[in-house]
Amino acid sequence: MQAEEMRLDGNSAGGALRELFARDVTAARTTCRECGATAPIAGLLLYGGTMGLVLRCSRCEAAVIRLVRTPRALHLDASGLSFMTIEV
Amino acid sequence: MATREAIAPPRLEWRVARVVDVRDETRRARTLVLEVPQWRGHQAGQHVDVRLVAEDGYQAQRSYSIASAPENPMVELTIERIDDAEVSPYLCDVLRPGDGLEVRGPIGGYFVWSTNLSGAVLLVAGGSGIVPLMSMLRHRAAAKADQRARTPVRLLYSARTIDDVIYRNEFAELGHDPDVRVGLTITRNPPSDWIGYRRRIDRAMLEEFAWPASDAAVAFVCGPTPLVESVASLLVDLGYDASAVRTERFGPTGS
Amino acid sequence: MPDRPFIARGFHGRRPTAPADRLPPGQYETHDFPVLSAGPTPRTSLATWDFTIHRADGRSMRWSWDELMALPRDTPTVDIHCVTKWSKFDTRWEGVSIDTLLAAASVGGPVDERYVVAFSDGGYTTNLPLADVTDGKAWIAFGYAGSPLPPEHGGPARLLVPHLYFWKSAKWVRGLRLTRNDDPGFWEQLGYHNRGDPWKEQRYDGDA
Numbered sequence: 001m002q003a004e005e006m007r008l009d010g011n012s013a014g015g016a017l018r019e020l021f022a023r024d025v026t027a028a029r030t031t032c033r034e035c036g037a038t039a040p041i042a043g044l045l046l047y048g049g050t051m052g053l054v055l056r057c058s059r060c061e062a063a064v065i066r067l068v069r070t071p072r073a074l075h076l077d078a079s080g081l082s083f084m085t086i087e088v
Numbered sequence: 089m090a091t092r093e094a095i096a097p098p099r100l101e102w103r104v105a106r107v108v109d110v111r112d113e114t115r116r117a118r119t120l121v122l123e124v125p126q127w128r129g130h131q132a133g134q135h136v137d138v139r140l141v142a143e144d145g146y147q148a149q150r151s152y153s154i155a156s157a158p159e160n161p162m163v164e165l166t167i168e169r170i171d172d173a174e175v176s177p178y179l180c181d182v183l184r185p186g187d188g189l190e191v192r193g194p195i196g197g198y199f200v201w202s203t204n205l206s207g208a209v210l211l212v213a214g215g216s217g218i219v220p221l222m223s224m225l226r227h228r229a230a231a232k233a234d235q236r237a238r239t240p241v242r243l244l245y246s247a248r249t250i251d252d253v254i255y256r257n258e259f260a261e262l263g264h265d266p267d268v269r270v271g272l273t274i275t276r277n278p279p280s281d282w283i284g285y286r287r288r289i290d291r292a293m294l295e296e297f298a299w300p301a302s303d304a305a306v307a308f309v310c311g312p313t314p315l316v317e318s319v320a321s322l323l324v325d326l327g328y329d330a331s332a333v334r335t336e337r338f339g340p341t342g343s
Numbered sequence: 344m345p346d347r348p349f350i351a352r353g354f355h356g357r358r359p360t361a362p363a364d365r366l367p368p369g370q371y372e373t374h375d376f377p378v379l380s381a382g383p384t385p386r387t388s389l390a391t392w393d394f395t396i397h398r399a400d401g402r403s404m405r406w407s408w409d410e411l412m413a414l415p416r417d418t419p420t421v422d423i424h425c426v427t428k429w430s431k432f433d434t435r436w437e438g439v440s441i442d443t444l445l446a447a448a449s450v451g452g453p454v455d456e457r458y459v460v461a462f463s464d465g466g467y468t469t470n471l472p473l474a475d476v477t478d479g480k481a482w483i484a485f486g487y488a489g490s491p492l493p494p495e496h497g498g499p500a501r502l503l504v505p506h507l508y509f510w511k512s513a514k515w516v517r518g519l520r521l522t523r524n525d526d527p528g529f530w531e532q533l534g535y536h537n538r539g540d541p542w543k544e545q546r547y548d549g550d551a
Contacts, residue, residue: 006339
């Protein structure tokens with residue numbers, strides 16, 4: 001896997017986040033706990049590749065959401081998020 | 089047809105789609121035409137996740153934007169072949185009609201558009217970033233005349249060479265619609281008789297081509313990260329509301 | 344995950360064939376060197392770079408880049424194994440053995456902490472038993488395949504612990520904290536194994 005075909009923002013985290021939220025959250029508004037920047041999930045920068053999902057603030061690069069799927073569980077760290085608003 | 093369910097269907101499951109047809113678009117881009125069982129439709133701009141599992145259990149997964157309009161019962165994906173990559177050479181060189189392909193989707197509620205949203209639309213693409221924007225254009229082309237009249241479009245598409253422009257013939261046709269304006273910029277060796285732009289998208293080009301901020305257009309920008317971030321920032325400088333500029337960043341390919 | 348996954352016809356039909364005893368369970372050999380990062384590539388100038396070992400009692404020992412370069416160095420050739428299932432054989436590195444650094448850090452008192460947390464520019468951390476970085480098993484590596492380690496692979500320097508899954512070989516490493524208790528790092532907090540031995544297939548928390 002070169003740096004090919006890489007989707008680099010939260011748009012493509014949509015599928016993985018669906019497993020957790022049971023709905024699409026790519027448009028959800030987030031507030032970064034570190035610097036206060038607001039952005040939709042789609043506007044967060046995506047890292048982690050096959051290891052897991054790391055969504056980072058595009059302003060300060062702090063990890064806002066981290067998600068790993070192991071064979072037995074989903075592991076979520078949302079401590080980098082202070083607020084999230086999902087329109088219904 | 090796009091329905092609210094298409095954005096938030098009850099379960100997102102992996103399904104085995106059947107490859108019905110393949111179509112070469114350019115020397116590096118190929119379209120796969122898929123029949124996806126129990127497909128409930130999608131919104132223009134959404135993508136699917138594709139998963140490949142080898143006999144020995146090895147797995148690879150990627151996301152691909154849906155190129156087809158929601159009105160098309162088949163799901164079309166346009167794949168750009170990246171040399172030495174893991175997935176795209178398989179999809180472009182090995183996969184053939186009759187094969188199965190595991191997909192999950194449609195996914196995405198942010199980078200989506202429909203003719204239900206009245207107002208001017210600005211589409212800016214770099215390289216394979218054109219794919220989700222093409223779904224939007226095809227969706228609009230299938231709409232009624234009054235819907236099309238309410239959603240005038242300007243598309244600015246940056247490609248490396250003329251041979252890398254995907255859907256070129258279709259743009260010529262779309263250009264017949266008075267409410268559609270297509271601008272192409274070729275950044276590497278444009279033909280000598282080229283009358284389009286010949287450089288990377290910059291502020292002057294956007295000032296000239298994009299809707300003025302007073303038209304309150306919604307903008308969708310898709311392609312390599314540097315292009316997307318630069319264009320998004322320039323549009324805001326030109327007066328676009330930040331919330332009206334939607335972005336989708338692809339990897340370091342395209343122009 | 345499905346019980347019977349759909350097999351994609353012809354996907355990875357051609358794969359390098361590796362001798363069975365060299366490949367840990369569940370791994371596939373690659374000739375590439377995939378880049379996997381938890382965050383953006385940091386850019387730290389060598390003038391400001393340093394490496395620090397922090398002891399549990401609060402003492403620390405620090406090396407500048409020049410000081411690190413002056414230490415005796417090894418050129419290990421090792422196989423590496425990523426938890427995402429690729430393995431790469433005979434990778435060539437240049438670096439300073441952790442034993443050398445720990446010896447200097449033990450001057451004020453023998454090293455008796457049982458665990459270590461490696462920390463990096465950008466905030467990445469990984470934890471492992473101290474016994475897994477001693478006795479010639481680990482290095483601070485700054486050379487790869489005969490050239491300076493490129494930034495996307497962890498340059499200027501990364502931890503190299505090849506007998507464990509490669510996420511333990513922290514890129515852009517800036518130091519080690521020696522600890523009395525195991526303190527899960529970036530991926531370990533999210534379910535990856537605290538030790539990560541590929542031969543025991545210790546991928547996730549709860550694996551043997």
